[in-house]
Amino acid sequence: MSLFDLLACPVTGETLIPDGDALVTPSGRRYRVQDGVPILTPVADQEITHEHPVTVRKDFEPTIQFVVDSLPKDRRILDLGSGNRDTDDPRVVRMDPMLSPYVDIVGDAHQLPFQDESLDMVYATAVFEHLHHPFEAAREIWRVLRPGGYALVDCNFVFPFHGYPAVYFNASTEGMRQLFEDFRELIVVVPPWQGPSFGIDAILSEYLQAFHPRTPEQHEFAAALRAIREYPLLEYDALLDPAGAERIAAGVTYFGVKQPSEGDSLYPACVLDAWRRREDLQARFPDPALLLDMTTPSPDNLFRWAMSPDADAEAGIVAWRDAVVPWHRSGEAT
Numbered sequence: 001m002s003l004f005d006l007l008a009c010p011v012t013g014e015t016l017i018p019d020g021d022a023l024v025t026p027s028g029r030r031y032r033v034q035d036g037v038p039i040l041t042p043v044a045d046q047e048i049t050h051e052h053p054v055t056v057r058k059d060f061e062p063t064i065q066f067v068v069d070s071l072p073k074d075r076r077i078l079d080l081g082s083g084n085r086d087t088d089d090p091r092v093v094r095m096d097p098m099l100s101p102y103v104d105i106v107g108d109a110h111q112l113p114f115q116d117e118s119l120d121m122v123y124a125t126a127v128f129e130h131l132h133h134p135f136e137a138a139r140e141i142w143r144v145l146r147p148g149g150y151a152l153v154d155c156n157f158v159f160p161f162h163g164y165p166a167v168y169f170n171a172s173t174e175g176m177r178q179l180f181e182d183f184r185e186l187i188v189v190v191p192p193w194q195g196p197s198f199g200i201d202a203i204l205s206e207y208l209q210a211f212h213p214r215t216p217e218q219h220e221f222a223a224a225l226r227a228i229r230e231y232p233l234l235e236y237d238a239l240l241d242p243a244g245a246e247r248i249a250a251g252v253t254y255f256g257v258k259q260p261s262e263g264d265s266l267y268p269a270c271v272l273d274a275w276r277r278r279e280d281l282q283a284r285f286p287d288p289a290l291l292l293d294m295t296t297p298s299p300d301n302l303f304r305w306a307m308s309p310d311a312d313a314e315a316g317i318v319a320w321r322d323a324v325v326p327w328h329r330s331g332e333a334t
């Protein structure tokens with residue numbers, strides 16, 4: 001099974017059937033496949049221009065990398081609004097509205113071209129501020145996730161306007177909670193790279209570009225602002241109390257789980273059985289759904305334990321590990 005088997009028409013939700021160099025729906029909609037990449041935007045041939053070239057990024061943020069690495073090899077993960085993400089992790093499907101050598105499909109967050117409950121995790125970094133209807137995108141993430149699946153999403157808060165295509169809405173921690181209110185919240189935090197220093201520096205930079213001083217006093221003021229940018233603002237983030245930093249953070253990260261029924265989980269029954277039986281596991285992982293507590297220095301989770309030699313004494317878990325069939329977005333065996 002490949003990525004193509006998970007796709008659905010972004011407008012009608014119908015299945016897509018290969019037809020030459022296109023995918024077609026039973027009702028006659030047609031989507032072209034260009035250079036092997038299905039173009040599944042609801043509006044055909046959207047013109048996309050970024051304000052600045054999107055950097056080619058080889059690695060994920062460490063928190064995302066940790067969560068992605070924690071999931072077994074048969075899981076399917078969507079990098080939503082991936083930009084130019086150069087990853088060879090076969091489980092990660094990269095989707096962006098812009099066609100590039102770094103995407104697996106072209107699509108729009110507001111109408112995800114995936115079947116219901118077809119994915120295990122969706123993450124989106126630096127994307128939600130660019131969405132004109134972020135609540136629709138949050139609902140779409142809910143729809144495409146399996147019960148127990150994860151949403152890991154960050155959004156700018158105190159940060160200047162930028163493209164592509166615009167910044168529509170910035171979100172506080174409370175705003176993120178509203179966006180993802182259907183999910184069970186695992187953690188909402190200001191990650192180290194989204195501290196106030198990042199926003200202050202970017203705002204001062206924009207301010208100085210727009211400010212045209214005339215009088216000596218105004219020139220002095222501009223020089224003072226430039227001088228502030230010379231201070232080690234990132235280091236100073238550590239001097240802020242967390243509640244204060246949250247009120248002026250450049251961005252916030254939301255991590256939640258889709259649980260339409262209590263206890264819905266991506267863990268196989270054998271891992272949950274071990275956790276229910278063993279007090280040591282319950283003490284070590286009080287909430288097994290929490291794959292990453294971004295506030296602790298030594299992250300750990302129940303998936304990592306189950307995949308490690310520490311779980312070798314559990315015959316059911318060993319049998320499950322041996323039976324995992326890796327998923328590859330291209331459909332090839334790994």
Ligand SMILES: C[S@@+](CC[C@H](N)C(=O)[O-])C[C@H]1O[C@@H](n2cnc3c(N)ncnc32)[C@H](O)[C@@H]1O
Binds near residue numbers: 107
């Ligand atoms: C600042 S870049 C971030 C790229 C990447 N996620 C990263 O962290 O490097 C914002 C990305 O959001 C994408 N984007 C904008 N509107 C979108 C939409 N409606 N659906 C999905 N992605 C969108 C842009 O094309 C761009 O690649």
